[in-house]
Amino acid sequence: xxxxxxxxxxxxxxxxxxxxxxxxxxxxxxxxxxxxxxxxxxxxxxxxxxxxxxxxxxxxxxxxxxxxxxxxxxxxxxxxxxxxxxxxxxxxxxxxxxxxxxxxxxxxxxxxxxxxxxxxxxxxxxxxxxxxxxxxxxxxxxxxxxxxxxxxxxxxxxxxxxxxxxxxxxxxxxxxxxxxxxxxxxxxxxxxxxxxxxxxxxxxxxxxxxxxxxxxxxxxxxxxxxxxxxxxxxxxxxxxxxxxxxxxxxxxxxxxxxxxxxxxxxxxxxxxxxxxxxxxxxxxxxxxxxxxxxxxxxxxxxxxxxxxxxxxxxxxxxxxxxxxxxxxxxxxxxxxxxxxxxxxxxxxxxxxxxxxxxxxxxxxxxxxxxxxxxxxxxxxxxxxxxxxxxxxxxxxxxxxxxxxxxxxxxxxxxxxxxxxxxxxxxxxxxxxxxxxxxxxxxxxxxxxxxxxxxx
Ligand code: BES
Ligand code: MN
Ligand code: MN
Numbered sequence: 001x002x003x004x005x006x007x008x009x010x011x012x013x014x015x016x017x018x019x020x021x022x023x024x025x026x027x028x029x030x031x032x033x034x035x036x037x038x039x040x041x042x043x044x045x046x047x048x049x050x051x052x053x054x055x056x057x058x059x060x061x062x063x064x065x066x067x068x069x070x071x072x073x074x075x076x077x078x079x080x081x082x083x084x085x086x087x088x089x090x091x092x093x094x095x096x097x098x099x100x101x102x103x104x105x106x107x108x109x110x111x112x113x114x115x116x117x118x119x120x121x122x123x124x125x126x127x128x129x130x131x132x133x134x135x136x137x138x139x140x141x142x143x144x145x146x147x148x149x150x151x152x153x154x155x156x157x158x159x160x161x162x163x164x165x166x167x168x169x170x171x172x173x174x175x176x177x178x179x180x181x182x183x184x185x186x187x188x189x190x191x192x193x194x195x196x197x198x199x200x201x202x203x204x205x206x207x208x209x210x211x212x213x214x215x216x217x218x219x220x221x222x223x224x225x226x227x228x229x230x231x232x233x234x235x236x237x238x239x240x241x242x243x244x245x246x247x248x249x250x251x252x253x254x255x256x257x258x259x260x261x262x263x264x265x266x267x268x269x270x271x272x273x274x275x276x277x278x279x280x281x282x283x284x285x286x287x288x289x290x291x292x293x294x295x296x297x298x299x300x301x302x303x304x305x306x307x308x309x310x311x312x313x314x315x316x317x318x319x320x321x322x323x324x325x326x327x328x329x330x331x332x333x334x335x336x337x338x339x340x341x342x343x344x345x346x347x348x349x350x351x352x353x354x355x356x357x358x359x360x361x362x363x364x365x366x367x368x369x370x371x372x373x374x375x376x377x378x379x380x381x382x383x384x385x386x387x388x389x390x391x392x393x394x395x396x397x398x399x400x401x402x403x404x405x406x407x408x409x410x411x412x413x414x415x416x417x418x419x420x421x422x423x424x425x426x427x428x429x430x431x432x433x434x435x436x437x438x439x440x441x442x443x444x445x446x447x448x449x450x451x452x453x454x455x
Pocket of ligand 2: 085118119152179
C-alpha cells in the first residue's frame with residue numbers, strides 16, 4: 001500500500017485517535033491541568049511508538065514535559081525535525097461554545113474542539129504521515145525527529161535551553177512546523193514571516209482600598225481613569241504606535257515586497273465579514289495584508305478595574321490593570337521594545353497613582369529565506385496534495401521559538417500550515433477542517449517522498 005492509500009484507508013481511525021488526543025484538556029496556562037498536560041504528553045509518546053518510531057521519551061523540564069521521538073533508519077542520511085505543541089489555550093468563555101471544548105464534534109466538515117487546529121490536529125497529521133510510510137515499507141527516506149512541547153502557549157519558557165543543551169542530539173537538516181494556516185480554503189501556503197511579540201502587564205494603584213465614588217470622587221485620582229488615559233495615548237490619530245523610538249528598527253517593505261502582497265488573491269471585505277467587525281481599522285497608509293504581516297502593532301489584550309457585576313455600584317476602584325501586547329517585525333528587538341514601552345508608560349503616569357510595568361514574555365520576529373531543497377520539496381508536495389501551488393505568506397501571529405531553531409540548530413525552518421482563516425484559534429468554537437487534516441497528512445507523506453535522494 002502506498003502512503004497515500006494507507007492514509008485514505010485509515011481516515012476514520014485517524015480522526016478517532018485525534019479526537020482522543022483532543023479530549024485531554026492539556027491547558028498549559030492553568031496549574032489545575034498539570035496532570036492532564038502530562039497525560040497528553042504520555043498519550044502522544046505511546047502513539048509515536050505505535051506509529052513505528054524507534055523511541056519516544058517524555059522529558060521533564062522545569063514546566064510541562066517535552067515529547068522527543070526519533071526514527072533513525074538512515075544512518076548518515078539527512079534528518080528532518082518536526083516541531084509542534086500539544087498544549088492548548090484555556091477554553092474560556094465556556095458558555096460561548098456550541099459543543100463542549102473537550103468533547104470533539106464534527107459539524108459541517110469541521111472538527112470542533114480546543115486544540116483541534118492549534119496545534120494537536122496539525123501535530124497528529126505529521127505523525128500519521130510518518131506512520132503511513134513506516135507501515136508499508138518500514139522505511140522513510142530521511143531520519144525523523146519529533147519534538148513536541150507542552151509550553152508553546154505560555155511562551156516556551158524552557159525550550160530554548162533544551163535546544164541549547166541538546167544541539168548534538170537534535171542536529172538536523174531542516175525543521176518542519178505545522179502551526180500556521182493556509183492562505184485560504186484550497187490555497188496552500190508556506191509561511192515566510194512571523195511577527196515577534198512583547199507582552200506587558202501594567203498595574204495602576206491609587207488609594208489603598210476601594211472608595212465611595214461620591215465621597216471621594218473628584219479629589220482622589222481614579223486608577224481606572226488614569227489607565228484609560230495612558231492607553232489612549234499609546235496610538236496617534238493615524239493608528240501609529242506613539243511610543244518614542246518604537247519604529248526605529250522597523251524594516252521597510254520594498255516595492256517588490258509590497259507588490260508581492262498586492263498580487264495575493266485577497267479581499268479585505270471577506271476579513272471584515274469573517275470577524276463581524278463593523279469596519280476594519282489600523283495604521284494609515286498600509287493595506288490589510290501589510291498591517292497584518294509587515295507592520296508592528298499594539299493591542300490591549302485584557303483590562304480589569306472596578307465593579308463589573310450586575311447593576312450599578314458607585315465605587316472609585318483602588319487599582320486597575322491592563323495586559324498589552326505588541327506584535328513586532330524585523331529588526332525590532334523585543335527587549336528594546338519592552339524598555340521603550342515601560343519608560344513611556346511610566347512617563348505618562350499622572351500624579352496621584354503609582355504605575356508598575358512588567359514584561360511577561362517576548363520573542364523576535366522571523367523571516368524565511370524560502371529557497372533550497374526542502375522548500376522545493378514542500379512546494380511540490382503541497383501542489384500534489386492540494387492541486388495548487390502554495391503561495392508565500394506572512395503570518396501576523398508569533399512562534400517565538402522558530403528563531404531559536406534557526407540560530408541554535410542552524411537549520412532552515414519550513415512552516416507549512418493546514419489551518420484556515422476563521423478557525424477560531426484561542427477563541428470559542430475552534431475548529432479544524434476535516435478535509436485539511438487528511439490532505440495535510442497526505443501532503444506531509446508526499447513531502448517525505450520528495451526528499452528521497454535521487455537514484
Ligand atoms: N499557532 C500559533 C501561532 C499562530 C498564530 C499561527 C496565528 C497562525 C496564526 C501559536 O500557537 C500561538 O498562539 N502563538 C502565540 C505566541 C505565544 C508566545 C503565546 C501568539 O501568536 O499569540
Ligand atoms: Mn500553535
Ligand atoms: Mn496558539
